[in-house]
Amino acid sequence: LVHCALEGSFVYLSFMGNIADSDSFIASLWKEYGKADARWVNFDPTIVSVEILTVVLDGCLALVLMYAIVKEKYYRHFIQITLCVCELYGGWMTFSPEWLMGSPNLNTNNWLYFWVYLVFFNSVWVLIPGLLLWQSWVELKKMYPKGTSLGKKFQ
Template sequence: MYNKTEEVNTLLSAESTISLLLTAVYAVIGWLFATVFRGKVSQIDYWVLIWLVYDVLIHITLEGSFVVISLVSTVQDSDHFAAMTWKEYAKADERWGISDPTIVSLEILTVTIVTLFAIMLIYAIIEGRYYRHFLQISVCVCELYGGWMTFCPEWLTGSKYLHTDNWLYLWVYLVFFNMLWVVIPLLLLWQSWAEMKILLGGQGDIISETITTTTNTVRTYETRSKAKAKASKKD
């Protein structure tokens, strides 16, 4: 088991280097994918697509392998190549090495429902589907919930499984990578809020104009009817 007081003198181990390079490759794949559809989406949605593809790849490959390993054993006891990344991350958060039930439960939700919604969201953005922002809000809320339930229980119990005595574990593994799934979902929620406000505001104007036009039409009809009635009485 990892010793919390252990001093780590090396900046990057082979495992951490490979893990960081893998995440960089996923970002490049996301960029290439978004570039293919750049002509069909807005500039903002171009960056959203990069993030979503990166997000899906992380969920399917890295987190998916974690779920499979954790359901049959633990990362700590596994010799599979896919366990290498999680053994490295477990140096920062030991729960990922021992198949903590809360972590595994959240990852099952992430690998299944959240990943499916994210894939559907990518399609909805490219094709301009009406349900795009419903999916975007759902994905973001799930991501934020996952982050909260990952760290809040640990904070409440004294953070006994978190190891922050090395800058790599603290600022790269725990802060940077986890904050990505906080800051970006919050920005996407803000985008959905702004887009729906514009959409519903425009619909409100249309509805208002329709009501006004209908009211004026009814009043015109009533005026003409009264005029005809008066003319009939005179005759």
């Protein structure tokens, strides 16, 4: 839902003009976050590219995952792992280029913008996929019968 509603609106607003010039409620949320990371207010091709992929691919994977969880489908953990890896990769590609350039667009001097907007809000996108990856690891481990090995199967 976050991908489709918030990030989808970010992509839409980015293509319809500059978020800084928009007066919509959603634009005001992005303007506020833009106080911590200026790339979200002005058209940054890296951010918009990552968000297009996030909205389309991750949004679709999230819908498929919700269905797989509710209907207890066999492919649930495959989708969950794929989505989590996409989330972690998206976060890395959002911040790694910025860090390599010395973080010129990040407001690291203001406590609220740095610790709440940048660290806390973005760590959620690392913590939750990390926990879901761990959950999938545990569930997949349970499915593997103990005491079996490839060598025993061929003897």
